[in-house]
Amino acid sequence: MPAREPKVKLRTVKPSGESDDNFFSLVFEVARQIPKGRVTSYGAIAAALGTKSSARMVGWAMNGCHRVKPKVPAHRVVNRNGMLTGKFHFDPPGMMEKLLKKEGVKVKNDQVVDFKNLFWDPLESL
DNA sequence: ACGCTGACTATTA
């Protein structure tokens, strides 16, 4: 009975439709469930939604993460290599790395250290 | 309306 979904302010929002809107919401939901000190990949989230081939869409959804409530910890989402590819999309580009280090995730050269060990699989949690 | 771009990933050369 999800009463309120974090309505994404995308113009594709349709009053009677709920197709793409649902996908974006799911991405944000999963991202919010990432435990502190852990990281995951776009593909993992996409796979959890059933659209593993659309990892790009996950990244695109993240583009609107800042306008969603509550805010989505996009800094915990990195690419498959553990590289902070989206760091340049944060307010200061270095904020992502800063937040990760603050949560206990070691970052070296825009890359998560021991990424494989810190990797959090949404499918495992669900 | 058509085409390019993009916070990705997997496959092939």
Next chain:
DNA sequence: CTAATAGCCAGCG
């Protein structure tokens, strides 16, 4: 080993 290509889908010019 690294480099290039294809598949994915929505936003924007």
